[in-house]
Amino acid sequence: MMARVGRRTVRSMAADFGESVAVAALSLSRRFADGATLWCVAPEWSEHARHVAVEFVHPVVMGKRALPAVSVDSADPVAGLRPLVRPGDVVLAISTAACAATAALLLRARAWGATTIWMGVGEVPSTVDRDSGADHVIWAGDGPETDSPALHDGRLVLMYHVLWELTHVCFEHPGLLTADQACDEETCITCSDEGRLGEVIDNDERGMAHVRTARGVELVDTTIIADVSPGDLVLIHAGTAIAEVR
Amino acid sequence: MSDAADFLYPFIEGDERDVGSLLVDLGRSAEGKVAASAELRRTALDNSAEIIERAASAMTDRFLMGGRLFVFGNGGSSTDAASLASLFVRPPWGQPLPARNLVDDSAVLTALGNDVGFELVFSRQLIAHSSALDIAVGLSTSGNSRNLLQCFAEATGRGLLTIGLAGYSGGEMAASPHVQHCLVVDADSVHRIQETQAALGFDLWQAVQKRLANQGQSA
Numbered sequence: 001m002m003a004r005v006g007r008r009t010v011r012s013m014a015a016d017f018g019e020s021v022a023v024a025a026l027s028l029s030r031r032f033a034d035g036a037t038l039w040c041v042a043p044e045w046s047e048h049a050r051h052v053a054v055e056f057v058h059p060v061v062m063g064k065r066a067l068p069a070v071s072v073d074s075a076d077p078v079a080g081l082r083p084l085v086r087p088g089d090v091v092l093a094i095s096t097a098a099c100a101a102t103a104a105l106l107l108r109a110r111a112w113g114a115t116t117i118w119m120g121v122g123e124v125p126s127t128v129d130r131d132s133g134a135d136h137v138i139w140a141g142d143g144p145e146t147d148s149p150a151l152h153d154g155r156l157v158l159m160y161h162v163l164w165e166l167t168h169v170c171f172e173h174p175g176l177l178t179a180d181q182a183c184d185e186e187t188c189i190t191c192s193d194e195g196r197l198g199e200v201i202d203n204d205e206r207g208m209a210h211v212r213t214a215r216g217v218e219l220v221d222t223t224i225i226a227d228v229s230p231g232d233l234v235l236i237h238a239g240t241a242i243a244e245v246r
Numbered sequence: 247m248s249d250a251a252d253f254l255y256p257f258i259e260g261d262e263r264d265v266g267s268l269l270v271d272l273g274r275s276a277e278g279k280v281a282a283s284a285e286l287r288r289t290a291l292d293n294s295a296e297i298i299e300r301a302a303s304a305m306t307d308r309f310l311m312g313g314r315l316f317v318f319g320n321g322g323s324s325t326d327a328a329s330l331a332s333l334f335v336r337p338p339w340g341q342p343l344p345a346r347n348l349v350d351d352s353a354v355l356t357a358l359g360n361d362v363g364f365e366l367v368f369s370r371q372l373i374a375h376s377s378a379l380d381i382a383v384g385l386s387t388s389g390n391s392r393n394l395l396q397c398f399a400e401a402t403g404r405g406l407l408t409i410g411l412a413g414y415s416g417g418e419m420a421a422s423p424h425v426q427h428c429l430v431v432d433a434d435s436v437h438r439i440q441e442t443q444a445a446l447g448f449d450l451w452q453a454v455q456k457r458l459a460n461q462g463q464s465a
Contacts, residue, residue, distance in 0.1 A: 005376070007288055007292055008295075008350055009288075010284050010287045010288045010291070013280050015410040017276065018274070019269075021276050022269050022272035023269060023273075031359075045329065045332070048325065050324075050325045050328075051325035054321050055322065059323070060323065060437070063306065064424035148338070152333055152447075153287070153445050154287055154441035154445040155283075158283045165279065166272045166275060169271075169272060176263070176268055180465055185411060
């Protein structure tokens with residue numbers, strides 16, 4: 001029998017974990033208070049999406065309310081979630097930074113008017129991906145290790161457990177759940193001069209298209225951008241599609 | 247409410263407005279949970295080292311003889327079981343090994359649950375699939391899940407190696423003669439127990455891989 005000298009070492013979390021999960025939990029609790037469903041996706045490890053959903057639906061702590069969370073196990077989460085997500089819902093994706101299915105889903109979820117949370121392990125997303133990828137980014141912070149120890153050593157489970165725990169702490173502060181929901185984020189697309197993201201539903205030869213946005217379905221002028229097709233993402237400003245987003 | 251007693255019940259009518267102080271509290275709470283989880287994982291890895299070495303040795307012998315691993319659990323533990331199975335099947339390093347999560351097939355699970363009862367959903371699958379060379383690993387936080395205890399009894403009767411992961415004081419799993427190696431996470435938070443069981447499962451997998459690598463060198 002091998003005797004172990006001293007205590008085992010265990011890895012910690014990224015320094016900004018507490019702050020990032022706190023902000024995400026407040027946002028999630030506000031959306032739940034407003035009737036949201038939490039959609040959970042983990043294209044690389046679907047069991048983690050299922051674990052998150054069961055935490056919210058069937059809380060392990062007696063007396064905590066059951067909340068609507070659903071895991072979606074799909075090879076194509078964009079197609080799987082497109083008919084399900086409503087404006088005001090929350091999409092939680094758990095993945096590596098390199099997961100293409102997650103990147104596609106997070107961008108579209110914003111066009112559909114959902115708040116997005118991106119939780120992951122391994123190499124941290126680039127600053128560009130962080131900013132464009134999700135409203136909230138929560139990372140384990142191991143750095144570029146290919147074997148992603150946080151995936152296996154309990155820390156990924158810890159990350160979503162803490163998100164659940166803090167979300168329920170927020171429910172103990174009802175006065176803080178009814179803040180101006182459109183403007184409680186660091187950046188507020190709705191109120192700024194930026195274009196709003198939309199997903200093309202259909203288009204006609206006259207340069208008009210029906211586009212799905214956070215506000216619903218809008219009829220938009222597409223004449224100033226090149227051909228658009230159903231499923232394309234566009235930026236809309238003043239009733240006009242001003243750019244295509246890839 | 248606006249009388250002299252307001253200060254006693256500052257949030258009683260939901261008029262709390264200081265988001266900043268809540269976020270500070272939430273952040274501190276998160277850090278406290280991270281620290282508690284790390285301390286529990288460290289303690290459990292220390293305390294379980296000998297059991298893990300014994301269990302890994304027995305598992306390695308069976309894998310080398312062609313044995314397969316069956317894992318099972320309920321709720322969040324079923325997803326932790328899925329993670330453990332995929333660690334063996336699609337490892338980040340080392341040898342891929344045959345492992346299956348008995349919760350994966352909802353047709354099988356609901357057929358058994360509907361026809362013979364939820365207590366038998368795992369044991370019936372062992373009857374269909376297992377041989378005496380195989381390994382059964384069950385995860386429970388309470389240690390008292392009926393369908394796990396039933397499965398361990400079936401496994402033992404069929405000659406399988408049995409390994410249990412439990413929380414609290416181990417529940418019935420810790421006392422069961424049908425659980426040969428029982429790893430108990432001595433804690434009373436389901437969340438912290440599950441995080442720690444993931445760490446113990448990872449440690450068990452690493453110990454098996456190291457033994458397989460040593461076997462390869464000496465062969």
